[in-house]
Amino acid sequence: MDLPVVPILTGGVVLLAVNVMVYLDRMNGRSRACQSARDFCYVSFAFFLAGTFALLDLTTHAWIDPMTNVALAVLKATGVGLALTTASALGFCIASRTHL
Numbered sequence: 001m002d003l004p005v006v007p008i009l010t011g012g013v014v015l016l017a018v019n020v021m022v023y024l025d026r027m028n029g030r031s032r033a034c035q036s037a038r039d040f041c042y043v044s045f046a047f048f049l050a051g052t053f054a055l056l057d058l059t060t061h062a063w064i065d066p067m068t069n070v071a072l073a074v075l076k077a078t079g080v081g082l083a084l085t086t087a088s089a090l091g092f093c094i095a096s097r098t099h100l
Contacts, residue, residue: 003055003058003059005055005059008055008075008079009055011079012048012051012052012079012082015044015048015082015083015086016044016045016048016082018086018089018090019041019044019045019048019085019086019089020041022037022041022089022090022093023037023038023041023089025093026038026092026093026096029096031096033092033093033095033096034092034093034096036088036092037089037090037092037093037096038089040085040086040088040089040092041085041089043081043085044082044085044086044089047078047081047082047085048078048082050074050078051074051075051078051079051082054071054072054074054075054078055071055075057069057071058071058072058075
């Protein structure tokens with residue numbers, strides 16, 4: 001089974017871009033929602049980095065079946081974590097703008 005590397009990487013870069021925009025938008029805010037948005041961005045950056053290393057491991061070891069590799073489980077987990085933390089950061093960014 002071949003991995004869809006380009007869609008996985010494209011999705012990760014789009015989520016990373018959203019996190020960068022949220023971080024830059026809420027960088028100078030002092031409210032609890034702004035700080036929470038920045039904290040979730042930090043965690044998202046870590047998930048992206050871990051996912052990138054897992055994808056690199058999967059693509060450079062072509063002779064290993066990716067379905068039996070631990071790196072595939074790490075890639076899936078980091079993808080879910082990246083999506084959840086991006087959604088949380090975006091939610092806190094919107095909450096800080098509406099003063100909820």
